[in-house]
Amino acid sequence: MSLTLYGFDASPYVRTVKMLLKEKDASFDQLHVNVMKGEPHAPEHLARHAFGKIPVIDHDGFKVIETSAIMTYLDDVLPGISLTPDNAKDRARSQMAQGIDDSYGYSAMVSVFGYYLFPDFIGGQNNDSLREGIDDSKLVLGELMRMKGNDAFIAGKNLSIGDLFLAPACAYLTMTPAADQVLSIDGFSDWWGRIKTLSSFKTTPPA
């Protein structure tokens, strides 16, 4: 079996995939494609992903793009613990978390952590988009923590793909002066306390 991950470690999406690979204890190679250097738009990467994004995986010659598809595929084909809940309601919770994070969460959170950590990447420090990003991030996190309720993880008692989508962007938020403001959401510190002790989290720091 050969498995190659294309992407660099500063990407939250790449970290999501790497956390799954660590949870599965899978062996893989990583080919670094650096967003800061524009490498996703080089012809050799556009041949892998026509829209110029990372991550991409190649599993025995089969390429998968888009993090949602990559996560579902790898969870299906790799041995080890399942990151897909075994009942319909919890599967829906995991998929809702994934969809909310992908559609609304990432863009909101990148406006906040990008402002402090990668201002050039987001086109400079714009205070209006920072304020909007803080409000939108709180809305997203509030909804996800409401969905988690009293469970240990977003989709129930076990870690799922939904948690792995959310964790990397939250890790960046914790490194910013806005952390207290954005992350003081009911349930967040309980969830975060579990995520940050996972070996899959500790062994995939953004480089």
Ligand SMILES: N[C@@H](CCC(=O)N[C@@H](CS)C(=O)NCC(=O)O)C(=O)O
């Ligand atoms: N829809 C894509 C989004 C991935 C994405 O936005 N990746 C960013 C890095 S975190 C990227 O490749 N950006 C390169 C660019 O836009 O130039 C997915 O789900 O995989």
